[in-house]
Amino acid sequence: MKNLILLFVSFVFSLSIYAKNESQTISVEVTGKGKPIVLIPGFTVPGDIWNPLVKELEKNYECHIITLAGFGGTEPIEFPWLPKVNESLKNYILENDLQNATIIGHSLGGTIATWLAAQDELKLSKIILIDALPASGALMIPNFDPENLIYESPYNNQQLAMDDVAFEQTATAMSKSMSLKESAQEKIKNWILESDRKTYVYGYTDYLKLDLRENLKNISIPVTIIAASQPYGEEMVKQTYKNQYANLKNYNFIIVEDSAHFIMLDKPEWFLKQMQTILSSN
Template sequence: MKKATLLIYLLFLAPQILMAQNAIAVKTSGKGQPILLLPGFATPGEVWQQTAAALPGYQLHVVTYAGFGGVQSVEMPWYDKIKTDLVQYIQANKLQQLILIGHSMGGNLALDLAASLPDHVSKVVVADALACMREVMMPGVPAEALGYGGPFIDQMMAMDDVAQSSYLDQMTGNMISKPADQAQIKSWMQAADRKTFVLGYVDLLKLDNRPILPSIKAPVLIMVAGQPFGPGALETMKKQYLALDNKEFAFAADAKHYLMLDQPEWFNETVLSFLEK
């Protein structure tokens, strides 16, 4: 009797355990052609709230990653687990003619998915995402040189609340214009799992989407923020995406990295225009 009771318990508990191990959480709403909304690093799916409201007539799948937005963290390598779970999610839900909209790291994921699932993906929007961040931030440094240990990693992991607050103030100030939006993004980052926040960023620095660009057949819109680097930001993006054939660029001269928060009307209009072509 005890064995039977234990078996029933495990059968009901197993799906919950599997869900807890997933590297993504997805909230779905609406009906129509599916859109997968992929946020940037350390921000939950709520960052897409204004964009989602401007996309009636679509079925929206809003993603939050493990370690952020209250989703249980997973072991490293983190990015690869997210990519694997997204592929499985798209296949399991039979999402066809799928539109991918990704900001920053979400843009990298969108490119990976477009290359991995060409028969599922119809269009891609990449919002201010470098194909290889390391090449711009650490030119000449190979991915193999980056790891999950070292003095800088130890310092970031040991950072106290005061030091982290100051660090995040500087980070959000560089990436977002409006104080209210800066405060919101900062609060999400403060709530993030520290290990994911530190080591997940190493995964991003190791990432290089450039080799997969020639294999992407879906049309891609690359949206570029002009601040704080000016027109040079667009030139950098053009170099990064040289190997991508079916692409177009949209440049927001006065926006910072979080384009959809800095210039929501321009962002939404540009996206809708691209989707309706």
């Protein structure tokens, strides 16, 4: 009997640890009432990047604002990071019965939205992808093979070993290509610096490994893709998206002039109006 009690206690304790770890994978803030919208930010970015948009949307929609583990001051989780994030978001949508939800995702958040839209169990309404690709690694790495991307690599080890000064210099350089506004560049830099370093390094490996180009064939709901024209120019952007989304049957494609990767920071008024227009369409 004593052994049985100990076994039961151990089982309950294991469940509580699992629940704790599961809940830490994503942090969610819910506001507003109406049809559900799930908003997923990009890599290193906290959910509050959506605040200006949510301020308007919450009048008519129930907004579920996501922050991913290791970013925005949240606790890191065990690796592999991205597969756990994907599954947690899928479970969150199912467990909260978010029928016909719309997902808005920026960058990595848009890639995750693509993965979610390809899942048979989820009955989503539409997805809106903001400067997001289904296979970023294939664009960035010659002879791309996900199997070749591992955590224990010289590049990753160098990133982990950087002192704070060197890492801040790296973050500053990266931020300058992601927005045309100095104030936004400062925000982006700080989000990188505030992220958990190991999540930043290994999580990016997870991101580059993910290739959803075949999964696109499973998506039948409406998709809107919004792409920034800078810094590569409109023609190159058009070709890149055409190649990456070749397996997606139908989608609405919008290129934003005079904007870099963080469109919501570079062109906030335009972005807000565009989101309202897309959400109000069938």
